[in-house]
Amino acid sequence: MPAKILFLLALVSLAGCATVPYGTPEQGASNAATQSARLAQEKSKQAEQLLAAVAGQRASAERQFCPNWQQALLRARNNAIGCAQMPVNAQSTCWQAVAQWTNEESHYFHALQPLFANTLYAGPAGHAAHFFDLAQSWAMTCENDSEACTQASGHQQMDQEKIQVNHFCSH
Template sequence: MPAKILFLLLVLALSGCASLQPPSSTATASAAARSVAMANRDAEAAQQRLAAVAAQRAGAEQQFCPNWRQALGQARRNAMGCARMPLGEQATCWQAVSQWTQEESRYFHALAPLFQEGAYATPAAQAARFFDLAQGWAITCQDGQKACSAASGHQQMDDHKNVVNRFCSR
């Protein structure tokens, strides 16, 4: 009896192996076609992303100098406005200027990855650095006119400003 059971199990095991069929060439071709289609979709999506970045970069380049000039003009108006305010209101004014310059700095810093090593990369970095320093200056000015006048960094701010102005005057 045990020999019959072993024989029966062996026959069943062999019949199971015999029923497995290798994949058909149609299934293999279908899988390959799906892989190619997915690769093509991925490549097309990547091309669309690159085109979108290129369009965004072109728009940012076109707006860079006008935005710089506008921000620089606003910075001058803000500084003159705070300096003309009554002494008791100047600290609040300089605090607002500090917040505004921080936003401008963030804007110009955000351009860095978009411009990456292109012609606008250095001017954008210089503009960001200008507004970083302007923010520090505005914070110092909150302590009064003497602190504002004695603050360092004016030459560095002018250097950064001049680099951007030269770039934008071409």
């Protein structure tokens, strides 16, 4: 008997669902079209806001690019001189810190590349990133072997990257 009661309750609850009015097909289509238009308008507004935010970020990054580059380049030079002048037993730790710092600088300039896509800053950002990639590699070489440090290749390529960015920033 309890199974019959559960069955009847299920039928009654299903019957209640079947009697909910949905409106005419035309009303449903009209509501869906209105909702779709509203959603498209919201997405359009969000896209406009995002583009405005990206444009603002790009403008700010462009203003800061050359000063940040010049500051990082000066710091790289001072770090290299500082490590080279340290006692031999302290140089490895110094070069390790320089390698970590140049890695962070590399990430910063690499992150600017997509922001600067299709602008005059894209190339210089790539050169700056590559400069710090090479600087990190050189610092890691110096960390492991002070003799290899002075004989390490890559200085010429680093100079070329530096010249490219400096040329851009001097105009």
